[in-house]
Amino acid sequence: MRVRKFWIGALGLALAASITACGGKKDDLDAPDAGGGAAAAGSGPKVDAATAGNVEGVVAFDGVAPKNEPIKMNADPVCVKENTTPQQQETYMVADGKLANVFVYVKDGLGNYSYDAPAGAVTIDQKGCRYHPHVLALRIGQKLEIVNDDPTLHNIHALPKGNQEFNTGQPIQGMKTEHVFTAKEIMVPFKCDVHGWMNAYLAVMDHPYYAITGADGKFSLKGLPPGTYTIEAWHEKAGTQTAQVTIGAKETKEANFTFKAGATATD
Amino acid sequence: MLHRFAKFVAGCTVLLVLAGSLVTSTDSGLSVPDWPTTYGWNMFTFPPSKWVGGILYEHGHRLIASSVGFLTIVLAAWLWMSDTRRWMKWLGVGALGAVIAQGVLGGLTVMFFLPAPISTAHAGLAEIFFCMTVAIALFTSRGWIEGYRGRLVDDVPLRRLATAATILIYCQILIGATMRHTGAGLAIPDFPLMFGHLWPNHWDSKIAVHFAHRAGALLVALAVAVTASAVFARTRMSELRRPARLLIALVVVQITLGALTVLSRRDMWINSVHVVCGALVLTTSLVLTLRTWRVKFATQDVPLRREPAEVRLQPDTTTIRTVRFPVDQTNRTAR
Numbered sequence: 001m002r003v004r005k006f007w008i009g010a011l012g013l014a015l016a017a018s019i020t021a022c023g024g025k026k027d028d029l030d031a032p033d034a035g036g037g038a039a040a041a042g043s044g045p046k047v048d049a050a051t052a053g054n055v056e057g058v059v060a061f062d063g064v065a066p067k068n069e070p071i072k073m074n075a076d077p078v079c080v081k082e083n084t085t086p087q088q089q090e091t092y093m094v095a096d097g098k099l100a101n102v103f104v105y106v107k108d109g110l111g112n113y114s115y116d117a118p119a120g121a122v123t124i125d126q127k128g129c130r131y132h133p134h135v136l137a138l139r140i141g142q143k144l145e146i147v148n149d150d151p152t153l154h155n156i157h158a159l160p161k162g163n164q165e166f167n168t169g170q171p172i173q174g175m176k177t178e179h180v181f182t183a184k185e186i187m188v189p190f191k192c193d194v195h196g197w198m199n200a201y202l203a204v205m206d207h208p209y210y211a212i213t214g215a216d217g218k219f220s221l222k223g224l225p226p227g228t229y230t231i232e233a234w235h236e237k238a239g240t241q242t243a244q245v246t247i248g249a250k251e252t253k254e255a256n257f258t259f260k261a262g263a264t265a266t267d
Numbered sequence: 268m269l270h271r272f273a274k275f276v277a278g279c280t281v282l283l284v285l286a287g288s289l290v291t292s293t294d295s296g297l298s299v300p301d302w303p304t305t306y307g308w309n310m311f312t313f314p315p316s317k318w319v320g321g322i323l324y325e326h327g328h329r330l331i332a333s334s335v336g337f338l339t340i341v342l343a344a345w346l347w348m349s350d351t352r353r354w355m356k357w358l359g360v361g362a363l364g365a366v367i368a369q370g371v372l373g374g375l376t377v378m379f380f381l382p383a384p385i386s387t388a389h390a391g392l393a394e395i396f397f398c399m400t401v402a403i404a405l406f407t408s409r410g411w412i413e414g415y416r417g418r419l420v421d422d423v424p425l426r427r428l429a430t431a432a433t434i435l436i437y438c439q440i441l442i443g444a445t446m447r448h449t450g451a452g453l454a455i456p457d458f459p460l461m462f463g464h465l466w467p468n469h470w471d472s473k474i475a476v477h478f479a480h481r482a483g484a485l486l487v488a489l490a491v492a493v494t495a496s497a498v499f500a501r502t503r504m505s506e507l508r509r510p511a512r513l514l515i516a517l518v519v520v521q522i523t524l525g526a527l528t529v530l531s532r533r534d535m536w537i538n539s540v541h542v543v544c545g546a547l548v549l550t551t552s553l554v555l556t557l558r559t560w561r562v563k564f565a566t567q568d569v570p571l572r573r574e575p576a577e578v579r580l581q582p583d584t585t586t587i588r589t590v591r592f593p594v595d596q597t598n599r600t601a602r
Contacts, residue, residue, distance in 0.1 A: 075319060075320040075321075075323075076319035076320050077319070078319070152317075152319060153306060153317055153319075153322070155297065155298060155299070155300045157297055157300070165380050167297050167300040167380060168300060169299070169300040169301060169306045169307070171306035171307065171317065192320075193294065193295055193296070193297040193298035193320075193321045193325075194295075194298045194319065194320035194321045194322055195320045195321075196293070196294060196295075196320070196321065
C-alpha cells in the first residue's frame with residue numbers, strides 16, 4: 001500500500017512538473033521580450049544628431065563568382081506552377097562586380113548609447129516558394145512578421161543558437177504569424193523543411209547601425225556618433241571581413257569590402 | 268493464421284523502418300511542425316493534396332507507423348487470446364508497449380526539434396520493436412513449436428557466438444543511428460581511405476562517431492564470419508544454415524551500401540536502404556540466435572534428440588500446453 005502511494009505521488013509530481021515545464025516553454029515563446037526590449041532601448045545617453053556622422057561603402061566581389069545551385073521544385077507542383085523560369089539559390093548575387101545580400105554592421109566601438117525603440121515590424125514573405133528577402137535584420141524586441149503568400153503550405157523553422165528555436169506551420173495562403181527575438185544573434189538561419197531549398201538569414205541587433213547591400217553592393221550606416229568603429233561585412237558563404245573606421249563630428253567616411261572567389265564562411 | 272499475421276506485421280515493420288529512414292535521409296523530420304496533429308488537421312484527415320515536399324516523407328511515416336501500431340494491437344490481442352504460452356502473451360504486450368513508446372518518442376523528437384539523444388533512442392527502439400515482431404513470427408512458426416522436429420542441438424559455444432554477434436550488430440546500429448542524428452554521416456568524406464590515410468589524421472566528435480561506425484562494421488563482419496563458420500562446421504540443420512548464409516549475404520550488401528552512402532554523398536535511397544539492410548542483418552542474426560536457444564524452450568510435447576552426446580537438456584519451465592495453430596497432423600505423425 002505504501003509503495004502504491006509512493007508511485008501515485010511520484011506520478012502526480014511528474015505530471016505537475018511536466019505541466020509546469022510545458023507552460024514555461026509556451027511563455028518563453030510568446031513573451032513580448034521584457035529583457036530584450038530594455039536592451040534594445042539601452043540605458044546610456046542618446047546619440048546627438050547634431051554631431052552624428054555616417055559610414056558608407058560598397059561591397060565588391062573579385063573574380064568569377066561560383067554558380068548558384070539550381071533549384072528543382074518538383075517536390076511541390078504548386079511551387080513549379082508559381083515559378084515559370086528556372087530558379088537558382090541566392091548564394092552569390094553578383095552584378096558588375098558588386099555583391100548583394102551582404103549584411104554590414106557596426107561590430108564594435110559603440111558606447112553605452114540608448115536608441116529609440118524600433119518602429120513597426122520586419123516582414124519575411126514566403127512567395128513563389130522562396131523567402132523574401134533572403135537576408136534581413138531587425139532589433140531585439142522588434143516584431144518579425146512571417147507571411148505565407150503561397151497557395152501551398154510552408155513551415156518556417158528558425159535555427160538560432162542564442163534565441164529560442166521555433167518551427168511554425170503555415171498551411172493556408174495569407175497566414176501571418178509574429179515572432180520576437182530576445183538576444184543579439186548574427187545570423188539566425190531559417191529553413192523550410194517542406195521545401196528543402198528555401199533558406200534565409202536574419203540578424204538580431206542591439207543597435208540600429210546595420211544595412212544589407214542591394215544589387216549595387218552599396219550600404220550606408222547613418223547617424224553614428226563620432227568615434228572609432230569596427231565594421232563587419234557578413235556573407236553567407238564568403239564569410240566575414242572587418243574594417244576600422246574613425247569618424248569625427250558630422251563626417252562621412254568610406255569603408256569598402258571586397259570578397260574574393262574561393263573564400264568560405266568563417267562564422 | 269496467427270503466424271502469417273505475425274509475419275505480415277514484421278513485413279510492415281520493414282516498410283516502417285524504410286519510411287523512417289527516408290525521413291532522416293531527406294531531412295524532413297520537421298516538415299510537419301506539430302504532433303500528433305498535422306498542420307492542425309487530424310492526422311488521418313490531412314488532405315493528400317498537401318502531401319508535398321518533406322511532408323510526404325514525414326506524414327507518410329506517421330501514417331505507416333499508426334497502421335503498424337494498429338496491427339500490433341491486433342497481434343497482441345490475438346496472442347493474448349490464442350496462445351497459451353504465458354510469456355508469449357506478455358511478449359505481445361511488450362511489442363505493443365514498444366510501439367506506443369516509439370510513437371511517443373517520435374512525437375517528442377518533433378516537438379523538441381530533433382535532439383540527437385531522442386532521435387537516436389527513436390531509431391534504437393525501432394530496431395527493438397522490429398526484433399520483437401520477428402521474434403513473435405518465429406515463436407508462432409510451426410518449426411519453433413515443434414522444436415524443429417527433434418533435430419535440436421544444445422551447442423553452448425555456438426549459442427554464445429550467435430548471441431554475441433547479435434548484440435554487436437545492435438551496438439553497431441546504435442552507433443550508426445548516433446552518426447545519422449548528429450550529422451556525422453560524411454564526417455569522413457572519403458572511402459575506403461579516411462582523409463587520404465588509413466587512419467584519420469585529425470579528430471573531432473563527429474569524426475570519432477563516424478570512425479567508430481566503420482570500425483564497428485569490420486567487427487560485425489568478423490563476428491558474422493566466425494558465427495557462420497561455426498554454424499557450417501558444427502551443424503547440418505538447415506534452420507541454422509539458412510539464416511547463416513543469408514546473414515553473410517546481407518553483411519556483404521550492407522558494407523557495400525555503407526561505402527556507397529559515403530561515395531554518393533548520402534544519396535537518399537542508398538542511405539535509407541542501408542538502414543533497412545542493417546535492420547535485416549540484426550533480425551537475421553536474431554533468428555539464428557533464437558534458434559540456437561530453442562532447446563532452452565524445450566516442451567514436453569516435443570521430443571528432443573540428444574546430439575551430440577554431451578548435450579544437456581534443460582527442464583521445461585515454459586511449457587506450451589495448447590497451441591491453437593493449424594499444425595499439419597501428417598507431419599506430426601511422421602515425426
